[in-house]
Amino acid sequence: MELINEFFAEQHPVIPGLLLAVLIGFSLYLSWSPVQQLLVHWRLHSLVNRLGKASLKNVYIPDGLGDVIYVEQLILRPTELLLVTIKPFRGNIFAAEQIDLWTQVVGQRSYKFSNPLHQQERDLQALSAVIPKQPIHGMVVFAKGSRFPKGKPDSVRDYQELKNMGDENTKQEINPEIKAAWDSLTEQAEVAENMKQAILYRPGDKKRLVMGFTMGLVAMAYAAWYLDVMSLMSLG
Secondary structure (H helix, E strand, C coil), X not given: CHHHXXXXXXXXXXXXXXXXXXXXXXXXXXXXXXHHHHHHHHHHHHHXXXXXXXXXXXXEEECCCCCEEEEEEEEECCCCXXXXXXXXXXXXXXXXCCCCEEEEEECCEEEEEECHHHHHHHHHHHHHHHCCCCCEEEEEEECCCEECCCCCCCCEXXXXXXXHCXXXXXXXXXXXXXXXXXXXXXXXXXXXXXXCCCCCCCCCHHHHHHHHHXXXXXXXXXXXXHHHXXXXXXXX
C-alpha cells in the first residue's frame, strides 16, 4: 500500500485529477437517464398540483356500499373537483374516446393499454354518489415525450398542454359547498399503500442508476484517499 501511495504522489498532478474526472464522468453517464426520468416524474406531478388549491393523492375513499374508490389524484379547484389520472407514457399514443384499447408506439414496438377514460368515468360516477350535486370532472394526463398524431379526446392533456394551463385557478376563492365536499372526502380517505405509482424507467435504467451511484462512491473514496496521501507526503 505504501508503494501505491508513493507512486501516486510522484505522478504529475494532472494524472490523479484526470482519473477522478473519468470516474465522475462515468458516474454521470450511467446515472443521467434514470435521474432524468425521476426529474420528469416529479415535474409532471408538480404541474398537476398546480391545477388547484390542494391535492389528495393515492388514496381509497369508501363508496358507501361496502367498497372503495381508488383515487390517484384529486384536485381541489375553486368551483369543482378534478379527478386526475396520470399516464407516464412516452412515444406516439393512438387514442379515441370510445375504443377499449389505446396504443403506445415507441420506436418499432407497440403496446396496448386499457382506455383510461372508461375507468375514470366509473370512478367519477362513484365519487358523485359520495358527494352528490357537487361538480366533479376528470382529466387524463400524459408524460413529457408523448404525442397524439391522430388526435385525442377532449379530457386528455399532454405535457405541453398541462404546462401551459398555468395556476390561474389557485387565485380564486373556493366555493363553500365545494370545500365542504372536499373536507368530507379528506376525512374518509385512507392511504393506498399498495397502489403507489412507480416511476416509469426505461429498460436497464435501474441497473445503470445502481452502477452510476457505485461509481460516484468510488470517485469520492478515491478523492478522499488521494487527499490523504498528499497530506501525509507533505508532512513527510
